[in-house]
Amino acid sequence: MITNLFWKNLNDIQSHLNLSHEEMARLLHMPTSKFSKAKFAQKDISLLNVSQFADFFNISLDLLLKGKVDTATLKCHYHHQNYDLPQRFHQSAKSPAFAFRNLLKVSEIYQKKDLILKTLQISEKYLATNPKYISLLAITEGCKLMKNFFTTEDYKFIGRLSALELKDEHYGYNLKQNSSLPDLYEMAILLEHNNSKNWTYQIRKINSRYAIVDSYCTQKLSNSKQFCRKSGHFLDLIRIGFAETLPRYINCSNTKISLRKSIFHGDQYSRFFIDFTQSMKLPPSKKI
Structure with missing residues (x-):
């Protein structure tokens, strides 16, 4: 997967961005001892090293491996953002x-x-x-x-x-x-x-x-109209067993009104409401 096309592309990137061998070593998460003054050793670079390099510059790893990264565009982006290379490396390199x-x-x-x-x-x-x-x-x-x-x-x-x-x-x-x-x-x-x-x-x-669940429910159910429309995870929360944490919030009058207005906004939310009440297994008297 570490092809000659990739190798040429990586050398072009180093040249266009005027990166030192030490900077390239750090970007690839490799010791500088692996790099000669003329070039770095192809055999020493793993796919994980390349992935870290691609992620640092927010470029496609697949295109980089195929030797198709546009170095001129990358250079413009790099300087336009005015990246502080050591600082950005420090922020990104907390973990591989x-x-x-x-x-x-x-x-x-x-x-x-x-x-x-x-x-x-x-x-x-x-x-x-x-x-x-x-x-x-x-x-x-x-x-x-x-x-x-x-x-x-x-x-x-x-x-x-x-x-x-x-x-x-x-x-x-x-x-x-x-x-x-x-x-x-x-x-x-x-x-x-x-x-x-x-x-x-x-x-x-x-x-x-x-108490992440309680915090999340309180925050999202207090603004449930927006939550129901923008998040597809509410039923997910119920399906994996968090249902026991929800009744106290559902019993709140404001929450009931808010949920009713948002859920019954078109067929999608009517379906959501039915799934919700069935998943909760609420007795009839407690249904919203």
């Missing part, structure tokens, strides 16, 4: 997993199950020491790729990875403040669909420990 999504996309193109697992294993190692430095969305995307050709045991590995991340108290706090939580729900559903319910339960338990 920062290039996770880009690598997974190429893994999917080439159907490289072993490559995805290897990347996940690297991520697990870093999660054990720096849980807050990996993207939950990236793990979710890994699950999506896996569901087509991975086994239950592989999914259990993903579950363990997810549990490691959520054990971090600081990261748990961040989850309450951003939009990553639906990705957790989606990941749990993927696990559950692949008969990995023990890991789904583990995710729920850790999630509940930091």
Whole structure:
């Protein structure tokens, strides 16, 4: 996969951006000792190194591997953004997993199950020491790729990875403040669909420990009109077993009115309402 076309493209990028060998080494997550003064050794660069380089510059890893990155455009973008190379590297290089999504996309193109697992294993190692430095969305995307050709045991590995991340108290706090939580729900559903319910339960338990579910429900149900229209994750939340946390919010009069107005806005939300009440298994007297 490390072709001569890629090699020429990488050298062109280095030349066009006027990057030193030390900077190239850092961008590829390689020791500078691997680089000669004239050029760097092709045999020493792995696909993970290339993925990290592509992610740093926000360019397509697939195009880079095929030697088709437009270096002139890249140069304009690079200077237009006025990137501070050392600072941007420092922000991105907290973990090798920062290039996770880009690598997974190429893994999917080439159907490289072993490559995805290897990347996940690297991520697990870093999660054990720096849980807050990996993207939950990236793990979710890994699950999506896996569901087509991975086994239950592989999914259990993903579950363990997810549990490691959520054990971090600081990261748990961040989850309450951003939009990553639906990705957790989606990941749990993927696990559950692949008969990995023990890991789904583990995710729920850790999630509940930091009151993320309660916080999320309070925030979203207080503005449920917008939530119902823009998020497809509300039923997901119910399906993976969070239903027991919702009745206290549903009993709020303002929430009932807001939900009714938003859910009964066209056939899509009528269907949503029916699914919602059935999933909740609410007795007739408690239905909205």
